[in-house]
Amino acid sequence: MPEQDDTEREFDLKWADNAHHKEPSARARMLAARWKDNPPGPQPFRAAPGPTTPRRSSWISTAVVLGSVAAIILLLGYANFRAPY
Structure with a gap:
């Protein structure tokens, strides 16, 4: 299929947007x-929040x-203090 140039593609989009019947999503x-x-029941515009x-x-x-973090720092410091050099 040959590549469409921008003018043809724009024409196709305009043609599709102007269609009389559009299929719902x-x-x-x-x-x-x-x-x-089973239709849904009425709901207020902003329902009250439930219990939190x-x-x-x-x-x-x-x-x-x-x-x-303090315990890890102390543990590492103690390990370095006890390590023989």
């Missing part, structure tokens, strides 16, 4: 088929990470 067809027998679980403090996570 696969998702639109799937939802239409699903809602045909309280988050743990980020300070606890920070303390655990910094404590682990």
Whole structure:
């Protein structure tokens, strides 16, 4: 198949965009088929958020990470101190 130049490709895109009948997307067809027998219930514009679980403090996570790093530094320092030269 020969390569199309830009003018032919532009013509094809304009022709496709101006089509009288456009096929819906696969998702639109799937939802239409699903809602045909079982339509969705009404929902508010912005639904109220559900109950949330309280988050743990980020300070606890920070303390655990910094404590682990300090322990590793001390362990490596002790290992270098004990190593014979």
